[in-house]
Amino acid sequence: MRKELLKIKTRKSLNNTLGGRAFILFIFTLLICVVIFMLHSVATANDKIFNKCKACHNIEEGAKHKLGPNLWGVYGRDIASAEGYKYSKAFLDRQGIEWTEDNLRAWLKNPRSFIPKSKMIFNGLKKKQDLDNMIEYLKTKS
Numbered sequence: 001m002r003k004e005l006l007k008i009k010t011r012k013s014l015n016n017t018l019g020g021r022a023f024i025l026f027i028f029t030l031l032i033c034v035v036i037f038m039l040h041s042v043a044t045a046n047d048k049i050f051n052k053c054k055a056c057h058n059i060e061e062g063a064k065h066k067l068g069p070n071l072w073g074v075y076g077r078d079i080a081s082a083e084g085y086k087y088s089k090a091f092l093d094r095q096g097i098e099w100t101e102d103n104l105r106a107w108l109k110n111p112r113s114f115i116p117k118s119k120m121i122f123n124g125l126k127k128k129q130d131l132d133n134m135i136e137y138l139k140t141k142s
């Protein structure tokens with residue numbers, strides 16, 4: 001019984017004193033830092049996915065084409081529809097087909113079999129997890 005009382009007393013005084021408030025504020029700030037840190041790691045992990053494509057593609061809005069077209073908004077747009085980019089004949093022959101999730105998956109898994117004779121020299125993402133992550137990443141870039 002005494003112990004209980006003591007507990008209640010200490011809790012009360014923690015809440016009331018300046019020290020108690022500062023402590024709560026400290027915990028709160030710590031929590032916010034943890035959340036920011038976690039969000040930051042997720043963001044950089046996402047950008048790492050694109051490292052394999054970076055040599056040939058930009059993906060930010062309005063960025064210029066490199067060896068390959070800028071991929072901003074590629075999810076859901078038509079094949080070979082980036083303005084100002086010179087596509088191969090193999091690509092131009094497929095204009096009017098949409099980059100749906102299925103098509104993007106097939107393409108990125110094995111570019112040479114999805115569009116033979118394209119200019120994109122890339123073996124493909126063989127691991128299902130990489131492919132899943134890439135599709136999710138492309139969806140966010142539009």
Ligand code: HEC
Pocket residue numbers: 052053054055056057067068069071074078079080081082086087088089090091108117118119120121122125134
């Ligand atoms: C060696 C250079 C190279 C690399 C690496 C590369 N690409 Fe490409 N990519 C190209 C080229 C070139 C084209 C245009 C193909 C054509 O016109 O035949 C293209 C086209 C594309 C297209 C079709 C764009 C459109 O407007 O229709 C997508 C989607 C794409 N690439 C995604 C990727 C992704 C995702 C990666 C990374 C996993 C990647 N590429 C890696 C060179 C590359």
